[in-house]
Amino acid sequence: MNVGIIGTGNMGKILINALIESHVLLSSDFFITNRTIEKAYAIQRQYPTISVENHISDVIQKADLTFLCVKPLEIYPILDEYSTYFTTNKCLISITSPVSVEQLESVVHCQVARVIPSITNQALSGISLLTFGESCNKKWRGKIEEIFKTISTPVMIEENITRIASDIVSCGPAFMSYLLQRLIKAASVKTPITEEYATKLATGMLVGMGKLLEKEIFTLPTLQEKVCVKGGITGEGIKVLENELGDVFEHLIAATHHKFEEDIEEVQKQFNQQRD
Ligand SMILES: NC(=O)c1ccc[n+]([C@@H]2O[C@H](COP(=O)([O-])OP(=O)(O)OC[C@H]3O[C@@H](n4cnc5c(N)ncnc54)[C@H](OP(=O)(O)O)[C@@H]3O)[C@@H](O)[C@H]2O)c1
Numbered sequence: 001m002n003v004g005i006i007g008t009g010n011m012g013k014i015l016i017n018a019l020i021e022s023h024v025l026l027s028s029d030f031f032i033t034n035r036t037i038e039k040a041y042a043i044q045r046q047y048p049t050i051s052v053e054n055h056i057s058d059v060i061q062k063a064d065l066t067f068l069c070v071k072p073l074e075i076y077p078i079l080d081e082y083s084t085y086f087t088t089n090k091c092l093i094s095i096t097s098p099v100s101v102e103q104l105e106s107v108v109h110c111q112v113a114r115v116i117p118s119i120t121n122q123a124l125s126g127i128s129l130l131t132f133g134e135s136c137n138k139k140w141r142g143k144i145e146e147i148f149k150t151i152s153t154p155v156m157i158e159e160n161i162t163r164i165a166s167d168i169v170s171c172g173p174a175f176m177s178y179l180l181q182r183l184i185k186a187a188s189v190k191t192p193i194t195e196e197y198a199t200k201l202a203t204g205m206l207v208g209m210g211k212l213l214e215k216e217i218f219t220l221p222t223l224q225e226k227v228c229v230k231g232g233i234t235g236e237g238i239k240v241l242e243n244e245l246g247d248v249f250e251h252l253i254a255a256t257h258h259k260f261e262e263d264i265e266e267v268q269k270q271f272n273q274q275r276d
Contacts, residue, residue, distance in 0.1 A: 001025070001029060001064050001065060001143075002029055002031060002062055002063045002064050002065075003019070003025060003029050003030050003031070003063055003064070003065050003066075003067070004030075004031045004032070004033075004059040004060060004062065004063030004065070004066035004067065005030060005031075005032040005033070005059070005066075005067050005069060006032075006033055006034075006056055006059055006060075006066060006067070006068050006069065006070060006078065007034060007035075007067075007068065007069035007070040007074075008032055008033075008034040008039050008040045008043055008069070009034070009039070009069065009070075010119075011069045011095055011117060012032070012034070012067070012069035013039075013043060014117070014119060014121065014122045015067060015069065015095075015117060015121070016030060016032065016043060016047070016050070017122060018121050018122050018124060018151040019147065019150070019151060020047060021124065022124050022150035022151050023150070024146075024147050024150040024151070025147075026049070027047035027048075027049045027050045028049040028050070028051075030047070030050045030051065031050075031051045031053055031058070031059045031062045031063050032044075032050060032051070032052055032053070032059065033052065033053045033054065033055070033056055033058075033059050037052070037054060040052045056078060056081075056082055057082055057085050060082055060085040060086060060090070061085055063090070064089075064090060064091065065090070065091045065092075065093065065140075065143075065144075066086070066090065066091070066092050066093070067093050067095065068092065068093065068094045068095070068096075069095055070096075071096065072096045072097075072098045072099055072263050072266070072267050073263075073266055073267065073270065075094060075096065075099050075104075075267070076099075076107070076267065076270035076271055076273075077270075079104065079107040079108055080107060080273075080274065083107050083108045083109075086108040086109065086110035087109070087110060088109055088110055088111075089110070089111075090110040090111065091110060091111040091112070091113065091136070091140045091143075091144070092104060092108055092110050092111070092112050092113075093112075093113050093114065093115050093144065094112075094113075094114050094115075095114070095115055095116060095117055096114075096116070097114075097116055097162050097163060097166045097170075097260065098260060098263035098264045098267050099114070099267055100114070100131075100159060101113065101114050101131055101132065101133035101134075101136075102133070102134075103267070103268075103271050104133065105133045105134065105135050106271060106274070107271070107274065109135075110135070111133070111135050111136045111137055111140045112132075112133035112135050112136055113130065113131065113132045113133060113136050113140070113141075113144055114129075114130070114131045114133075115128055115129065115130050115131075115144065115148060115154075116128065116129040116162075116165075116166050116169065116170055117152070117170070118152070118169045118170045118172075118173065119170075119173050120152070120173060121151045121152045124150070124151050124152070125152065126152055126153070126169065126173075127152055127153050127154075127155050127169045128148045128151070128152040128153070128154050128155070128169075129154075129155055129157045129162070129165050129166065129169055129170075130144065130145065130148065130154050130155065130156050130157070131156070131157055131158075131159065131162070132144075132156075163256060163257055163260045164253065164257075167252075167253065167256050171256065175252070176206075180202050180206065183198075183202060184198040184199050184202050209223070224238070
């Protein structure tokens with residue numbers, strides 16, 4: 001199967017790396033392009049049998065399945081200009097949350113899906129969030145699930161939980177990294193440990209914790225309970241978290257959803273243009 005990638009920034013590159021590393025695709029299956037074309041050539045230097053195309057139309061024409069890995073407001077202009085190249089049997093996958101499959105289907109006549117990946121997919125791990133368009137037939141649904149099973153656990157989501165699911169799956173690694181860095185910083189400021197050494201310990205802890213959860217040895221609550229021995233030291237730390245975290249995550253969710261609404265509004269203005 002020929003696979004097109006339009007946009008080889010962070011996510012485009014991660015998808016290429018992961019899909020090749022998982023052996024579900026060969027590097028020779030890829031036809032890639034980027035606005036700043038040098039970024040695509042840099043990937044070709046890593047995988048010499050990848051084809052770099054100078055024109056988006058060549059990527060779409062050569063690919064059976066095309067990933068659109070650009071930012072939300074960059075999607076409509078591309079679809080508007082190249083919609084005729086997306087013929088019925090081809091499949092288009094967008095990877096961004098503020099653009100719905102219905103909006104994509106309103107411009108192109110091919111099969112359409114949305115797959116929101118996560119940086120964790122680079123380690124062939126974590127979740128990917130799948131939403132299929134009405135237009136997406138059984139064959140493509142199966143194919144997309146099969147592909148994403150090799151780099152993640154694909155999960156189907158409804159439109160109404162798109163943002164919160166993306167907050168957890170895609171933004172989550174950044175949020176958790178931030179929290180852990182705050183712990184590391186406090187450790188190095190308040191105690192004799194160096195930041196470097198605390199980072200090494202914290203990273204090892206996180207990897208170990210991930211493995212416990214992966215092996216289903218514990219759930220999050222049972223893991224907390226097991227570490228938190230009665231009358232022990234962990235409990236004192238948990239009390240501080242309980243008392244001082246406050247509504248931080250409620251505020252975080254409100255902030256991401258507010259930005260999401262703004263993005264949706266901007267995106268909708270673009271898609272409305274076609275009706276004017
Ligand atoms: N980063 C994540 O963890 C993550 C997770 C899930 C979903 N996403 C979604 O993935 C999308 C991309 O995010 P990103 O982090 O990969 O952003 P990014 O690093 O900015 O990558 C976007 C790429 O698209 C290219 N591009 C823009 N317009 C183009 C055009 N007309 N033709 C060809 N290439 C074009 C840009 O080229 P230039 O080099 O010229 O700028 C850039 O390389 C976003 O919509 C985001 O919501 C990201």
